[in-house]
Amino acid sequence: MDIKLILQVILFFVYPLTCLCNDIELPTKYVENSAGHTNNWAVLVDTSRFWFNYRHVANVLSIYRSVKRLGIPDSQIILMIAEDMACNPRNPRPATVFNNVNQNINVYGDDVEVDYRGYEVTVENFVRLLTGRVQNGTARSKKLLTDPGSNVLIYLTGHGGEGFLKFQDSEEITSQELADAIEQMWQKQRYHELFFMIDTCQAASMYEKFYSPNILAVASSLVGEDSLSHHVDPAIGVYIIDRYTYYALEFLEKVQPNSKSTMGEFLTVCPKRVCISTVGIRRDLYPKDPNSVPITNFFGSVRPIEITSQVVNVSLPLIMEETESDVVVKLQKGFTYSDLKIKFNEQFPTNLFK
Structure with a gap:
């Protein structure tokens, strides 16, 4: 059997086990934020x-x-x-x-x-x-x-x-x-x-x-x-x-x-x-x-809510001088999101892992 194929088979079975066995240490700040009654x-x-x-x-x-x-x-x-x-x-x-x-x-x-x-x-x-x-x-x-x-x-x-x-x-x-x-x-x-x-x-x-x-x-x-x-x-x-x-x-x-x-x-x-x-x-x-x-x-139930009397802006945040109409026009012309000056909200606290 080809030695390269043998190595691929070994990696296929051993690597997942290694990932499962090693403890993944999360940042202390992330653990503290997730602790408590939820x-x-x-x-x-x-x-x-x-x-x-x-x-x-x-x-x-x-x-x-x-x-x-x-x-x-x-x-x-x-x-x-x-x-x-x-x-x-x-x-x-x-x-x-x-x-x-x-x-x-x-x-x-x-x-x-x-x-x-x-x-x-x-x-x-x-x-x-x-x-x-x-x-x-x-x-x-x-x-x-x-x-x-x-x-x-x-x-x-x-x-x-x-x-x-x-x-x-x-x-x-x-x-x-x-x-x-x-x-x-x-x-x-x-x-x-x-x-x-x-x-x-x-x-x-x-x-x-x-x-x-x-x-x-x-x-x-x-x-x-x-x-x-x-x-x-x-x-x-x-x-x-x-x-x-x-x-x-x-x-x-x-x-x-x-x-x-x-x-x-x-x-x-x-x-x-x-x-x-x-x-x-x-x-x-x-x-x-x-x-x-x-x-x-x-x-009872847990209600993690925040009460505010201010208007909450939930629109997509933009930067520079780019307006929403400019974004629409550029997308229609074939621009990709990477070409636009748009700042997306984070969906996961990745900054905690830096």
Whole structure:
């Protein structure tokens, strides 16, 4: 075989590997400018099946409605529902799910986008979602496409015990498995800050094993306590919302996208006199004071906008004495852009790499 051809083959296979293995060091200024909180995501999971767990579906759909109202788009919300109560044959009001006996709001509205439904809601799929290890062929809408600037809200509701949360009464995820999955998220730079919220019996046991940084956690009950439901709807014969989520929603309904409410206020929404169970809070992994963190940092969207009262000129900037009409005439005569005295705006901060 020709030696030149052999060298070409070696370069073809070895050069890409060399590029992949070598660390590319970006300028410090560029890295600093790109760091920080840039976007919000929500992972909302109902792990229960069966009609008598109607309230768990109402819980998760209510939180879904709140974060969507406050600006997080469906493309950045992962909604997992183990059973669709709206289509359950026992539902006397088909295609609806209500979280209040007064039936003020159908939380299963026309714009609900469920990403994982029924038997797709498994421990494996949940862990794969968090860690980014989804199977080949998984739709983009079923992926948690977070980055180092993402604030992530994780909300879980269902049945649990000390150190575990049941999925569809057939399997369970332990507190250690959940902690390890979140550590993988941190190691892979899949979140900036994380707010963990869980409404289940002995809920606080699920955050006890956490060891990753930048996590703020709240649970509806401490270890050894049950998390209780709020009220029954006589028309369907089952409880329709849990107590902790009910009072959390009561607070969230008063929050607007420009609200000055803080995470510290949110952590106190359900005192024991109304929750009956004791709400657990873990903040030792979170470096900030929750009272100084806007609630929209997790339940809303990021709006990087600049307000100005001046007229903004968005026309193509020109230099010298060249007018727009001169440019048009020259282009009609066959001139190229390189012949024109035009200064184009930069589309990438290349000056940082000089």
